[in-house]
Amino acid sequence: MNKRNHTKLNERNGHKSMSYCVNCGVELASAEKKCPLCGVAVINPAASVPELPVSKSYPTRMEMISRKIDRKYFASLASILLMIPLLITVIVDLITGGGLSWSLYVIGALFLLFVCGALPFFFPKNRFFLFMTFDGLVLMGYVFLIAFISGGDWFLPLGLPISGSVVLLALGLTTLFCGKKHRVAGLSKLAAVLFASGLLTVSIELILDAYLKGPIIPKWSLYAFVPCVFLGLCAAVLQHRRNFKEQIKKRLFF
Amino acid sequence: MAAKSWMKLDNAAKIYPAAKRRNWTALFRLSACLTEPVDPVALRAALESCAKRFPTFTLRLRRGMFWFYLEHIDGVPKIQRDVANPCVRMDLRENRGFMFRVRYFENTVAVEIYHVLTDGTGGFVFLKTLVAEYLRIKYGAVIPRDTEILDCSEAPKPDELEDAFFKYAKSHTAPRGESSAYYFKGTLERPDVIHITNAQMPLDLLLAKAKEKKVTLTEYLTAVLILAIDKVQRAEGRPQRKLKPVKICVPINLRKFYPTHTLRNFSNYTNPGIDPRYGLFSFDEVLSAVHHHMGSEVTEKKLNAKIATNVQVEKVRVLRLMPLFIKNIAMKMTFKFVGDRQTSSSISNLGAVKLPPEMEQYVTRMDFILGPLSRNRVIAAMLSYQNTVYFNFTRIIKETFIEREFFRMLVKLGIPVRIESNQIGETRECE
Numbered sequence: 001m002n003k004r005n006h007t008k009l010n011e012r013n014g015h016k017s018m019s020y021c022v023n024c025g026v027e028l029a030s031a032e033k034k035c036p037l038c039g040v041a042v043i044n045p046a047a048s049v050p051e052l053p054v055s056k057s058y059p060t061r062m063e064m065i066s067r068k069i070d071r072k073y074f075a076s077l078a079s080i081l082l083m084i085p086l087l088i089t090v091i092v093d094l095i096t097g098g099g100l101s102w103s104l105y106v107i108g109a110l111f112l113l114f115v116c117g118a119l120p121f122f123f124p125k126n127r128f129f130l131f132m133t134f135d136g137l138v139l140m141g142y143v144f145l146i147a148f149i150s151g152g153d154w155f156l157p158l159g160l161p162i163s164g165s166v167v168l169l170a171l172g173l174t175t176l177f178c179g180k181k182h183r184v185a186g187l188s189k190l191a192a193v194l195f196a197s198g199l200l201t202v203s204i205e206l207i208l209d210a211y212l213k214g215p216i217i218p219k220w221s222l223y224a225f226v227p228c229v230f231l232g233l234c235a236a237v238l239q240h241r242r243n244f245k246e247q248i249k250k251r252l253f254f
Numbered sequence: 255m256a257a258k259s260w261m262k263l264d265n266a267a268k269i270y271p272a273a274k275r276r277n278w279t280a281l282f283r284l285s286a287c288l289t290e291p292v293d294p295v296a297l298r299a300a301l302e303s304c305a306k307r308f309p310t311f312t313l314r315l316r317r318g319m320f321w322f323y324l325e326h327i328d329g330v331p332k333i334q335r336d337v338a339n340p341c342v343r344m345d346l347r348e349n350r351g352f353m354f355r356v357r358y359f360e361n362t363v364a365v366e367i368y369h370v371l372t373d374g375t376g377g378f379v380f381l382k383t384l385v386a387e388y389l390r391i392k393y394g395a396v397i398p399r400d401t402e403i404l405d406c407s408e409a410p411k412p413d414e415l416e417d418a419f420f421k422y423a424k425s426h427t428a429p430r431g432e433s434s435a436y437y438f439k440g441t442l443e444r445p446d447v448i449h450i451t452n453a454q455m456p457l458d459l460l461l462a463k464a465k466e467k468k469v470t471l472t473e474y475l476t477a478v479l480i481l482a483i484d485k486v487q488r489a490e491g492r493p494q495r496k497l498k499p500v501k502i503c504v505p506i507n508l509r510k511f512y513p514t515h516t517l518r519n520f521s522n523y524t525n526p527g528i529d530p531r532y533g534l535f536s537f538d539e540v541l542s543a544v545h546h547h548m549g550s551e552v553t554e555k556k557l558n559a560k561i562a563t564n565v566q567v568e569k570v571r572v573l574r575l576m577p578l579f580i581k582n583i584a585m586k587m588t589f590k591f592v593g594d595r596q597t598s599s600s601i602s603n604l605g606a607v608k609l610p611p612e613m614e615q616y617v618t619r620m621d622f623i624l625g626p627l628s629r630n631r632v633i634a635a636m637l638s639y640q641n642t643v644y645f646n647f648t649r650i651i652k653e654t655f656i657e658r659e660f661f662r663m664l665v666k667l668g669i670p671v672r673i674e675s676n677q678i679g680e681t682r683e684c685e
Contacts, residue, residue, distance in 0.1 A: 024662050025665040025666075025671075026453075026665060027670060029672065029673065029675075031677070032674065036449075036654065036657075037654050037657055038654070038658055057362070057452065057674055058336070058676040059335070059359050060677075061335070061338060062338045062339050063337040063342045063446060065277055065446040080583075
């Protein structure tokens with residue numbers, strides 16, 4: 001039987017528009033292969049007769065929503081949320097003290113939080129190194145602010161070198177981790193962080209020694225430095241021992 | 255360069271920009287099915303012709319210091335091919351700032367409109383005029399124009415642009431508090447998955463059934479929906495005393511009560527329902543509850559007090575002077591915690607559509623679909639055309655319990671129901 005004859009037969013028998021759901025009792029449009037209400041398949045007793053091509057009311061193409069987060073929206077929301085403690089602190093300081101005194105610490109801290117947490121999201125691209133450099137500068141600025149308000153002379157000999165070394169190490173790690181050329185594996189990252197922490201403790205002690213005008217020799221910082229270096233070495237070695245790594249992964253998964 | 259014309263958002267529109275989310279825009283959709291496949295070139299020409307007549311549509315949303323405002327935008331949005339998930343969120347940036355879109359698929363022309371611009375009635379005037387213009391351009395059809403199908407060669411009339419809420423609201427207000435209602439949670443789909451279940455039912459038979467019970471068609475179907483949702487709630491196994499009221503939001507077109515031709519929002523709503531804690535309701539009891547609720551609530555006096563409440567809030571000086579970003583947070587909260595909390599679902603009925611015979615011969619079917627809401631996850635919209643009621647459920651959850659109960663009840667009441675869906679589970683995913 002050719003296609004035209006099928007078509008005539010379908011039209012004559014009215015198969016195209018008379019399927020009912022046996023479960024719900026509703027008539028189903030010819031395009032429905034199963035009942036949209038209960039999911040029961042449409043059983044047409046005349047199924048051996050090929051059906052006419054059916055027209056649907058909706059296309060099959062679907063519009064998808066991308067799951068990207070709106071960076072700017074997040075940044076604005078975070079900024080607005082930061083405004084709340086800022087305003088409260090300023091108002092309380094103005095009412096109780098008659099001017100801005102202690103609230104400057106809070107303002108500085110909130111500004112630092114804004115620069116580190118919200119500001120990068122106003123930009124369309126992640127530029128870690130640039131953002132981190134700026135964060136570092138603002139951090140040093142905040143330390144200076146604290147020194148300035150509290151009236152000590154510790155910023156140049158103590159505040160600047162310590163915050164500077166923190167910033168330098170952080171920048172170093174960022175460069176290492178975010179380099180586009182090669183990816184740093186997880187355990188190597190851990191090793192780098194451990195080495196950096198060890199170095200930081202030593203440098204903090206040296207800076208303190210210099211400030212206190214004592215002999216510049218590392219003593220207590222070695223207690224932190226040595227385990228850091230050892231653990232770092234372990235991580236670095238483990239990175240290259242795949243089997244051992246698997247064993248540890250297996251036992252420590254959570 | 256001439257200054258761009260602008261206008262304020264109408265009283266009802268103010269909540270929508272604040273309530274808008276990345277994945278959700280308050281949309282509704284109106285469509286007409288023609289006798290022949292749609293020609294996108296003629297459709298674009300028709301849209302360009304309409305755009306001049308409907309200045310309330312060629313607007314984009316801008317942020318002011320204290321309020322959002324609407325600014326005129328030249329041109330028209332691109333005509334788009336239709337998709338399987340109607341009323342999926344509208345990206346205003348992608349849409350060049352326009353807050354409506356025109357889509358076509360085979361014989362169907364559809365407009366999807368962001369509620370900031372207008373309500374169902376205003377949108378329907380736009381769709382009918384667009385289709386009339388299309389038929390004029392494509393087939394040279396001469397269609398008589400009136401206030402329902404506008405003459406695009408005329409200039410826009412001032413009363414079409416007015417904020418009728420402000421014009422007609424009196425001073426006496428009504429309290430807005432209402433108990434929260436039951437809603438069926440279900441399993442939420444992804445935000446781009448929107449299920450449409452369409453039912454076609456014979457209008458004369460439904461009207462006869464409604465008349466038999468001495469109620470209107472909307473009241474009849476609302477009562478059936480209340481019973482369907484009541485059944486779903488009881489099936490969850492809550493104890494009787496913990497059952498929550500089942501209420502349906504029924505939008506009311508205020509143009510019926512006031513002599514306005516505004517093409518912007520001018521509607522309100524009422525929430526008829528039952529409290530299942532009092533026991534099992536029979537169909538006649540629900541019908542009576544809905545009928546009498548509508549009788550007492552849908553009056554000019556009551557509705558005016560309700561719109562006056564909203565208008566009064568907008569007039570409070572302290573609120574007006576609050577910066578937009580704070581207002582936005584407050585309105586977002588209000589929408590989240592009040593929004594559709596007082597209802598279990600909604601039925602929006604555009605009524606019986608009557609087209610002039612010169613146009614009717616080209617139009618085989620019309621549909622009205624509501625975009626998803628936030629808490630009410632199954633909602634319905636309907637209209638009737640050529641002795642058929644086109645009833646559309648919009649669903650954003652996997653479970654079909656509510657529609658299933660609703661249509662099974664109608665079948666039991668002796669109404670033949672023909673079901674069709676957008677078959678979203680079987681669609682190809684792209685874009």
